[in-house]
Amino acid sequence: MNTASLRGQALRIATAGWLVGWYGKVVFFVGHFREAVAWPIDVSSLPALLRAPWIAAAAYAIPVAAGAALWFGGRTARLAGAAALAVAAAVGCIHVELFNDATFVTSFWTALWIAWLAAAPDDELARHGPRLARCVVAFVFLGGAIGKLTATYISGEAFYHLYFQQKDSWPYSTLRAAVSDSTLRAIARWFSRLVIAGELALSLGPLAPHRPYVWAACAAIGLMVLSSTFYLFSVLASLAAVLVASTWLTRTR
Amino acid sequence: MEGGRASGAATALYAAVATGGLLLVLLPLSPPLQRRFLANHHLDPPSTASWIAIGLLPKMYGGRHEFWMSPEPLSEFLRADPRLAPFKVSHYWVNHSPGRAVRLDTTREAAGRAGATTYLRLESSYGSESLTSTYVVHAAAGRIEVRAAP
Numbered sequence: 001m002n003t004a005s006l007r008g009q010a011l012r013i014a015t016a017g018w019l020v021g022w023y024g025k026v027v028f029f030v031g032h033f034r035e036a037v038a039w040p041i042d043v044s045s046l047p048a049l050l051r052a053p054w055i056a057a058a059a060y061a062i063p064v065a066a067g068a069a070l071w072f073g074g075r076t077a078r079l080a081g082a083a084a085l086a087v088a089a090a091v092g093c094i095h096v097e098l099f100n101d102a103t104f105v106t107s108f109w110t111a112l113w114i115a116w117l118a119a120a121p122d123d124e125l126a127r128h129g130p131r132l133a134r135c136v137v138a139f140v141f142l143g144g145a146i147g148k149l150t151a152t153y154i155s156g157e158a159f160y161h162l163y164f165q166q167k168d169s170w171p172y173s174t175l176r177a178a179v180s181d182s183t184l185r186a187i188a189r190w191f192s193r194l195v196i197a198g199e200l201a202l203s204l205g206p207l208a209p210h211r212p213y214v215w216a217a218c219a220a221i222g223l224m225v226l227s228s229t230f231y232l233f234s235v236l237a238s239l240a241a242v243l244v245a246s247t248w249l250t251r252t253r
Numbered sequence: 254m255e256g257g258r259a260s261g262a263a264t265a266l267y268a269a270v271a272t273g274g275l276l277l278v279l280l281p282l283s284p285p286l287q288r289r290f291l292a293n294h295h296l297d298p299p300s301t302a303s304w305i306a307i308g309l310l311p312k313m314y315g316g317r318h319e320f321w322m323s324p325e326p327l328s329e330f331l332r333a334d335p336r337l338a339p340f341k342v343s344h345y346w347v348n349h350s351p352g353r354a355v356r357l358d359t360t361r362e363a364a365g366r367a368g369a370t371t372y373l374r375l376e377s378s379y380g381s382e383s384l385t386s387t388y389v390v391h392a393a394a395g396r397i398e399v400r401a402a403p
Contacts, residue, residue, distance in 0.1 A: 032358070039365040039392065041356055043399040045297050046304065094308040096296070100350035102313035109311070112266055119262040128263045131255050135270045139277075140311045146277045147315010147349070150379055158317060161346035195314075210255075235313070 003122040010129070010245040011078060014114050015070040017241020018085065022063050022107055024234035033057045036097050043096060051096050059091035059098070070114070082115035103234045105143075109136045110238040117245070125249045130210045133246030137217055137239045138205030145199035153196060156189030164188045169229065191227075210250065214243045273310055280380070287382040294318060294377050295386040296352030297401070313349055316379035320344070320351040326372045326387070326402070351375045355390055355399045365392040372402065 036053035049055055062084050069081030089111050092104025113136050117129065152158045164172055164184050175184060198220055205213055221236040259267065280286050289303055290312065298304035321327050321335065322343040335342035347353070354373050357364050364371060373388040387402040 035361045036356075039361050039395065039397050041399060042396045043296060043355060047301055050301075050304075090305075090309060094305050097356070099296075099308060100353040102311070102349070105309065105311050105313070108309055109270075112269065116262045116266045119260075121260055124260050124263060127255055127257050128259055132263060132266055135267065139270045139274050142274055142277050143311025144313055144315065146280050147312050147379070149281055150316060152317040152378070153315075158314075158346065158348075162314075162348055166346060 003125060006249060006251055007117065007122075007125060010125075010248045011070055011114065011117055013248060014110070014117065014238075014241050014245035015067050015081075015085075017244070018107060018110055018114065018238040019063060019067045021103060021234045021237030021241070022060075022089075024237065025101075025103070025231060029060055032097065033060070041096050046096055050094055053097060055091065056095045056097040059088045059095065062088045070118070075118070078118040079115070082111060082118045085111035086115055101235075106140055106235050106238050109140060110242045112136070113242045113246075117249075126251075129249040130246040131206060133242045134205035134208065134210065134213055137243060138203045140239060141199045141205075141217075142203035145196060145203050148192070148196045148199065153192050156185060156192040159192045159195070160185055160188035163191075163228070167229075211247065214247050217243055276310060284381050287380045288384070291316070291377050291379060291382055291384040294350050294352060295375050295384055296350075296355060296399075297386060315349060316377055318347045318349060318351040318375075318377045320347065320354045320376070321374040322354060322357075323372050323374075324370065327374050332374060351377060352386075355388055355397070357390060357397065361397065364390075365395075365397065368392050 033053060033056065036056065040053050041051055043051065066081040066084035066088070069077040069084070073081060086108060089104050089108035092098040092101065093108055098104055113133055116132060117125070120128070148154075148158075150158075164175065164187070167173070175187065179187070202213075202217055202220060205217070208216075218240050221240050224236060225232045276286070280290065289299065289307055292298050293304060293307045294316070298307070321332065323335075323338065323340055325338070325340050327335070327338070327342065331338045331342070335344060345354075352375065354375065357371060363369075369392055371390045373386075373390060375384075375386045375388070377384050389400045389402045391398045391400070
């Protein structure tokens, strides 16, 4: 298979996974934008553009066209499409209506990898694609791990409240009914420490061999979605997608 | 074989990830950086540039974040035990960005129609730093007005 064909396939894998994550909560966001337009937020700490509901809605919609350009377009269209993904995700990271959703942070950094893939010279795809993908994914997990290096997470208190007390989904509701509060706190403590250890391990991606890292990261992503909420899939889908797409590039070797 | 000469695009992405990674690694060691992160979580950045730079960094499920919503201001005394409050107090832990509470997400339309006023208290901490913010969120004239409260 020639390099141009492999690049096209890798771009489609990465873009498809990116879009699945981005639009995984489309029903929620359509309702959210409807309320935002009806009742816009007026907060003085952010500039007007970062409060305007139409900016948030436009940023959310743009990846449809950008994805089409990446899927069907030539080099220039792909570059423009990748840049549009990155800009849309950047807006998501900083707009008052969207900023708290980690989907936009992971989408921003994975869009940068897609932009690299659209722009890179042929001879670089296999030499730098897999490592760059691991760097991006490791960086995201590093952010999660560093944030949890606090007494609140190491003791398990944060997850005790966030998951074991506040979540009504399985298995948390079942656990609450089945075990004592002290047992629940002990489970939360070890759950939290396991998450921290896992994220720290995944943040070593640049040093790891590629295929084992991809398997480990995808397994961890699956476990995180199962243990949290399906909505977490929207945050993590783009990470899995760039890892798979980068593995595809190794076929050029 | 990985490695070898990198193009400008690859170099730029390596540099962006390395710079972001360095900021993340410095976070537990730097109280000023911790204060900037906490300010972002509370929707109260010192500047738009700071809001953008920190907004792009991965920081999910990090630090301690709680918020309280009530129809009357929540004093320190009542915050210690909201059950004593003679009004309804909603209290939540959140994984990050408790500043999202100013949007009244689940009650925004109802609050808007009723012209309701909501008092918010946000508490976050990371490392040696902590931040408490209070906001008054008032629905009026087709907008949700958010004001910092003393």
